[in-house]
Amino acid sequence: MKRLFLIEFEKLSANRSSRILIGAYLILLTSIALVAAIRFDIGPVKFHIAEQGIFNFPYIWHFNTFIGAWFKIFLAVVIVSMTANEYSNKTIKQNLIDGLSKREFLHSKWILILVFSGISTLFIFSVSLILGIIYSDYNEFSIIIKDLEFLFAYFIKLTAFFGFCLFLGTAIKRSAFALGFLGIWQALEGICYGMLKWKSPAWIDAETVFRFFPLNAMSNLIPEPFSRLSAVRTLANQIGENITGSNQVQWLDVCIVLVWCFIFYSLTYRLLKRRDL
Amino acid sequence: MSTILTVNELTKKFGQLTAVNRLSFSIKKGLVYGLLGPNGSGKSTTLGMILNVVNPTSGSFSWFGGTQSTHQALKHVGAIIERPNFYPYMTAAQNLRLVCRIKEVSLDKIDDTLKLVGLYERKNDKFKTYSLGMKQRLAIASALLNEPEILILDEPTNGLDPQGIAQVRDIIFKIAAQGTTILLASHLLDEVEKVCSDVLVLQEGKQLYFGPVSALTTDYGYFELCATDHALLIASLKEDSAIERVEENGTIILAYPNKSLKTADLSKTLSEKGIVLTHLAQKHKSLEEQFLTLTQNEKA
Numbered sequence: 001m002k003r004l005f006l007i008e009f010e011k012l013s014a015n016r017s018s019r020i021l022i023g024a025y026l027i028l029l030t031s032i033a034l035v036a037a038i039r040f041d042i043g044p045v046k047f048h049i050a051e052q053g054i055f056n057f058p059y060i061w062h063f064n065t066f067i068g069a070w071f072k073i074f075l076a077v078v079i080v081s082m083t084a085n086e087y088s089n090k091t092i093k094q095n096l097i098d099g100l101s102k103r104e105f106l107h108s109k110w111i112l113i114l115v116f117s118g119i120s121t122l123f124i125f126s127v128s129l130i131l132g133i134i135y136s137d138y139n140e141f142s143i144i145i146k147d148l149e150f151l152f153a154y155f156i157k158l159t160a161f162f163g164f165c166l167f168l169g170t171a172i173k174r175s176a177f178a179l180g181f182l183g184i185w186q187a188l189e190g191i192c193y194g195m196l197k198w199k200s201p202a203w204i205d206a207e208t209v210f211r212f213f214p215l216n217a218m219s220n221l222i223p224e225p226f227s228r229l230s231a232v233r234t235l236a237n238q239i240g241e242n243i244t245g246s247n248q249v250q251w252l253d254v255c256i257v258l259v260w261c262f263i264f265y266s267l268t269y270r271l272l273k274r275r276d277l
Numbered sequence: 278m279s280t281i282l283t284v285n286e287l288t289k290k291f292g293q294l295t296a297v298n299r300l301s302f303s304i305k306k307g308l309v310y311g312l313l314g315p316n317g318s319g320k321s322t323t324l325g326m327i328l329n330v331v332n333p334t335s336g337s338f339s340w341f342g343g344t345q346s347t348h349q350a351l352k353h354v355g356a357i358i359e360r361p362n363f364y365p366y367m368t369a370a371q372n373l374r375l376v377c378r379i380k381e382v383s384l385d386k387i388d389d390t391l392k393l394v395g396l397y398e399r400k401n402d403k404f405k406t407y408s409l410g411m412k413q414r415l416a417i418a419s420a421l422l423n424e425p426e427i428l429i430l431d432e433p434t435n436g437l438d439p440q441g442i443a444q445v446r447d448i449i450f451k452i453a454a455q456g457t458t459i460l461l462a463s464h465l466l467d468e469v470e471k472v473c474s475d476v477l478v479l480q481e482g483k484q485l486y487f488g489p490v491s492a493l494t495t496d497y498g499y500f501e502l503c504a505t506d507h508a509l510l511i512a513s514l515k516e517d518s519a520i521e522r523v524e525e526n527g528t529i530i531l532a533y534p535n536k537s538l539k540t541a542d543l544s545k546t547l548s549e550k551g552i553v554l555t556h557l558a559q560k561h562k563s564l565e566e567q568f569l570t571l572t573q574n575e576k577a
Binding site: 003006007010011014015016089090091093094095096097098099100101104273274276277 | 329351356368
């Protein structure tokens with residue numbers, strides 16, 4: 001375990017582009033704090049984002065994990081390019097010849113994924129905690145630890161996404177094409193959903209089927225947080241809309257995504273095992 | 278002598294093509310083996326299979342008597358396959374450190390091995406800045422990190438300039454002299470002839486010969502002769518019962534004996550007949566010629 005982590009760490013730490021991307025990623029995660037500084041001062045209208053309640057516990061957990069997840073593409077690029085480069089430099093072949101098993105190779109990559117997700121979660125936790133302590137209207141311990149499942153959902157969401165990226169990097173072996181395919185996949189899910197809604201027979205419920213698509217399932221883990229804001233709810237009420245639906249983490253979604261993690265892991269191993277190098 | 282590798286009926290098919298066809302051989306400790314064959318004869322595929330990167334279609338192999346899994350066994354094998362594969366953005370020292378972590382050996386040997394292959398001064402330069410010769414030498418260094426039981430080399434001098442070939446060959450000689458078992462795949466026969474004690478000859482994936490080099494090259498050789506009286510020389514040689522066949526190669530005459538014949542005896546016989554020789558040399562067929570004969574016989 002430690003050996004596999006060290007192997008992956010040697011590969012990663014020597015790579016300048018990866019270091020820069022990881023650095024940029026962490027800076028961007030921190031930059032969520034900068035939202036606090038946004039204030040409009042237009043004559044009589046004074047608007048300070050930090051005072052709209054987005055940094056209130058426990059809402060801040062939801063808001064920050066939702067926003068923070070946007071930046072995961074930076075680490076995805078690192079994972080895809082590190083994996084694809086193993087093929088283009090044929091270093092995977094050398095690794096195996098040197099005595100790494102295919103299973104160990106896959107595990108070293110998955111350890112990297114878990115470390116990436118873990119560090120991101122820790123980072124979001126720290127940034128949110130500090131912001132919350134500064135700006136939140138409620139600072140009782142019981143309220144602070146409420147809704148912490150969003151952090152768990154965030155961890156699972158990142159892990160599954162990186163697992164998907166690792167699978168694509170292994171399957172396609174070219175980082176640019178793998179990332180392109182990721183975009184295409186996202187579009188395909190949308191198209192399939194549209195087709196299902198439009199043409200599917202009555203006994204198929206498009207929403208239910210769509211819920212099982214991998215990227216959609218990952219995005220369902222943390223629903224959008226905006227409709228929870230009182231300002232947004234007030235506005236919606238005024239224009240006659242009533243916002244319904246849950247904004248919490250659904251355990252069914254967690255299960256679906258965990259199953260996808262397992263599928264990506266197994267498919268990647270199958271590819272590694274079957275392919276001649 | 279303990280057995281390092283046993284290969285049993287190993288076969289690899291790529292679709293219709295049978296790249297390696299029911300190969301069986303074994304490698305004993307302390308010997309230097311050559312794997313011979315023209316391009317595309319299945320040498321690299323064979324090595325790929327025993328090194329865990331190509332999945333065999335059928336057949337089996339076992340390292341060190343089959344007491345450990347292949348990837349565990351490979352930690353005690355040093356292998357250099359075709360082109361050196363390292364992380365281009367890492368320095369020589371970083372690349373070797375990674376290999377040490379994979380092979381689970383201590384990091385202390387890195388400097389020593391780099392000195393052995395003459396890369397110590399450049400150890401902190403990135404791999405991508407190296408010339409092909411230096412890359413190949415780094416590959417050798419990496420293969421030696423774990424004091425391997427066996428060193429596997431696949432065309433180690435391919436694409437190198439004469440100087441690079443000489444350097445790599447020197448290193449191989451040094452290693453062979455230490456008693457390390459070596460399996461050397463090559464189509465350069467003089468390379469194999471110089472270092473190997475045993476050879477495995479492959480053609481189109483089939484095993485043509487497996488055994489000692491000496492048995493392959495055992496013949497009575499031939500003589501090159503020149504004399505002042507050309508016609509008399511040919512006539513006398515044709516009369517000689519010890520000579521099976523006489524060929525003319527320009528001004529030089531080639532005589533093939535049918536039994537072991539010493540140069541001195543031949544010279545004596547001819548001088549007794551009044552022939553004055555201007556040139557006499559005993560020659561042996563090179564491995565290259567043997568190899569061509571062997572592969573041609575197979576085709577015919």
